[in-house]
Amino acid sequence: MSATPVLALRGVSKRFGAVQALTDVELEVHAGEVVALVGDNGAGKSTLVKTIAGVHPIDEGVIEWDGRSVQINRPHDAQALGIATVYQDLALCDNIDVVGNLFLGREVRKWGVLNEVEMERRSQELLRTLSIRIPSVRIPIASLSGGQRQTVAIARSMLGEPKLVILDEPTAALGVEQTAQVLDLVERLRERGHAVILISHNMADVKAVADKVAVLRLGRNNGVFEVKTTSQEEIISAITGATENAVTRRAARTTSTNGEVSK
Amino acid sequence: MSFDKTSATSQGGVAVDTQEAAAAAVTAVDPRLLVREQGLKGYVGEFKRKMKTGELGSIPVVIGLIVICVVFQSLNSNFLSAQNLSDITVTMVGTGMISVGIVFVLLLGEIDLSVGSVSGAASAIAAVLAVNQGWPEWLAVLAAVAAGAAIGAAHGFFFAVLGAPAFAVTLAGLLFWLGFMLKILGENGTINLDSEGLIGKLTTYFFTDVAAAYVLATVVVAVFFLSSFLGNRRREAAGVPSRPLSDTLLRTVLLAVVAFASAYMYNQYKGLPLATVIFLAFLIATDFLLRRTAYGRKIFALGGSVEASRRAGINVTAVRVSVFAISGGLAAVGGLFLASKIASANQSAGTGDLLMNAIAAAVIGGTSLFGGRGRTWNALLGVLVIVSIQYGLQLESIAEPVKYMITAAVLLTTVVIDSVTRKTQKTAGRA
Numbered sequence: 128m129s130a131t132p133v134l135a136l137r138g139v140s141k142r143f144g145a146v147q148a149l150t151d152v153e154l155e156v157h158a159g160e161v162v163a164l165v166g167d168n169g170a171g172k173s174t175l176v177k178t179i180a181g182v183h184p185i186d187e188g189v190i191e192w193d194g195r196s197v198q199i200n201r202p203h204d205a206q207a208l209g210i211a212t213v214y215q216d217l218a219l220c221d222n223i224d225v226v227g228n229l230f231l232g233r234e235v236r237k238w239g240v241l242n243e244v245e246m247e248r249r250s251q252e253l254l255r256t257l258s259i260r261i262p263s264v265r266i267p268i269a270s271l272s273g274g275q276r277q278t279v280a281i282a283r284s285m286l287g288e289p290k291l292v293i294l295d296e297p298t299a300a301l302g303v304e305q306t307a308q309v310l311d312l313v314e315r316l317r318e319r320g321h322a323v324i325l326i327s328h329n330m331a332d333v334k335a336v337a338d339k340v341a342v343l344r345l346g347r348n349n350g351v352f353e354v355k356t357t358s359q360e361e362i363i364s365a366i367t368g369a370t371e372n373a374v375t376r377r378a379a380r381t382t383s384t385n386g387e388v389s390k
Numbered sequence: 391m392s393f394d395k396t397s398a399t400s401q402g403g404v405a406v407d408t409q410e411a412a413a414a415a416v417t418a419v420d421p422r423l424l425v426r427e428q429g430l431k432g433y434v435g436e437f438k439r440k441m442k443t444g445e446l447g448s449i450p451v452v453i454g455l456i457v458i459c460v461v462f463q464s465l466n467s468n469f470l471s472a473q474n475l476s477d478i479t480v481t482m483v484g485t486g487m488i489s490v491g492i493v494f495v496l497l498l499g500e501i502d503l504s505v506g507s508v509s510g511a512a513s514a515i516a517a518v519l520a521v522n523q524g525w526p527e528w529l530a531v532l533a534a535v536a537a538g539a540a541i542g543a544a545h546g547f548f549f550a551v552l553g554a555p556a557f558a559v560t561l562a563g564l565l566f567w568l569g570f571m572l573k574i575l576g577e578n579g580t581i582n583l584d585s586e587g588l589i590g591k592l593t594t595y596f597f598t599d600v601a602a603a604y605v606l607a608t609v610v611v612a613v614f615f616l617s618s619f620l621g622n623r624r625r626e627a628a629g630v631p632s633r634p635l636s637d638t639l640l641r642t643v644l645l646a647v648v649a650f651a652s653a654y655m656y657n658q659y660k661g662l663p664l665a666t667v668i669f670l671a672f673l674i675a676t677d678f679l680l681r682r683t684a685y686g687r688k689i690f691a692l693g694g695s696v697e698a699s700r701r702a703g704i705n706v707t708a709v710r711v712s713v714f715a716i717s718g719g720l721a722a723v724g725g726l727f728l729a730s731k732i733a734s735a736n737q738s739a740g741t742g743d744l745l746m747n748a749i750a751a752a753v754i755g756g757t758s759l760f761g762g763r764g765r766t767w768n769a770l771l772g773v774l775v776i777v778s779i780q781y782g783l784q785l786e787s788i789a790e791p792v793k794y795m796i797t798a799a800v801l802l803t804t805v806v807i808d809s810v811t812r813k814t815q816k817t818a819g820r821a
Contacts, residue, residue: 180701182700182701201703202700202701202702202703203703206703212701214701216697218695218697218698218701218702219695219698220690220691220694220695220698220699220762221694221695221762222690222693222694222761222762222763223687223690223691223694223762227687227690227691231687231691231698231699231702231704232699232702232703232704233703234684234687236684239683240682240683241682241683241684241687244621244624244625244628244630245628247625247628247630248628248629248630251630263631265631
């Protein structure tokens, strides 16, 4: 694992009107590493992802890409850096066919004209390598089932050979078989050296593929855990805030007096 | 129809079939390619499937056109005469051009109510510049079209940048540009155009040489055949599904029949009208823009999902402004054709039922009011229906009030068909 993280967030904050969605959030992702981002509903996971993807520019803080500070103000900026995002609400156009959706915003052109043949060929190739099953690459997204749409959305993120892939609850709408496929896909991404941020509610999925778990609670960091050495209960208590009780407070006081503050 | 079966199984969530089935599924026949079984039988099967799933496209309007022809021809044998048909296809160009602009706006799922007034304003601008100011006509025409595009872009600015509803912005535009037109036309209210000038010629010039119509028909058919044939060859070479040759041939023959019949019809009267040639050129160009360029893809994407488009890095504001500019520009072009028809720019230009007809034409032709579905050819079919009805009723000397009511009935029928087919498509999973 390289020393410099592909992506590092330092003290990132974001407000929407009266709502402080994110406060001083820190996050590091290295190449070839899967970081699971977990938290309760409304903890700020989706907002955090959107700030990285350029949908909502950050208010305060620094985003570092390969060690240098960058501005991500538009989705285009994120794409240009090599960040691909698969959203929970899919972000596909129902009226356009699979090929059109896969290449939306980065169409293959020849003399300014869409090169449909090349796009269709590459779509088939891509779907085959990811063993994604859909009836045809030329049917509109509206004709596909929820699971099929999810796999198309993930396949789409792979087209630009991104350095960082963000998956927002990729398995939430999937059946058992398709969930397994998506998790396989995540591992394949790691093997190929991509950095992956995986948002999930499903602890089994997280334990299965993630290297690290970053917990968000009420828009703030609530710990980063190594998956191998952490039990599921510890992660869940960090998510729900159950760590905040008399025992942990006492523990925190004793450690801080020893001068040993750990996350 | 192997495709329908596989999609049905996987959609039903029933144990997703075996590996082999999946491998076959990915390479299943392209459903856009209409013919699965070759020959007539395939077409009949395909037609039945489309009827069932509500994927009607242009079928209702083509049937409607045939009904219109049969009804009016039986009432008055002059309806299908070369003169009447030629007149219809020249008259429709003005409204048709405006309607093409409306198709662009409807694809976004928006509406432009200002196109009638903008077309009137553009004709007034051209007339004032050419007649009162003594500009060369070609320059006045360019200025009028540029003004139309600028007006459209201004509407787009209020809509896309400031976030006002397009409906309200263009309603304000409707009033404003009507007032603007009346103001620049001045006291007289009418500026007569030189009927031998560029604008006058737009609807009065005919290629009298018999060869012209046939040459054009031949070129159109040949280009269509070659582009489909070579396109299929490229698809085969790349190993993606392609149409069978018989399908390409059948389409070419159908097109050839229509093209040569039209050419023959025009030659029975004054020859090939310049207006129709220009309209065809605009239709082909706009269709190409919408379906073969990245820009057109962006318009469809916005009609499908604004959020998805934004996340795909599409500049939503720029596309929206540009679409309204196209709508304004095409409205100006349409206004010039309408002015050419009466050889003047007057106070009634762009008023009356023009706006409604332009929108109705787009919708009747099969463009969805809900955005994301439609082609510029829809405008041609729709405007053919509307103008045919007008001419047919005129031949029967049926008064204006009844004309309005009949056009309204046709429009309502189409909108109902659009809404109902959308429902059917939803249940068939193809909306």
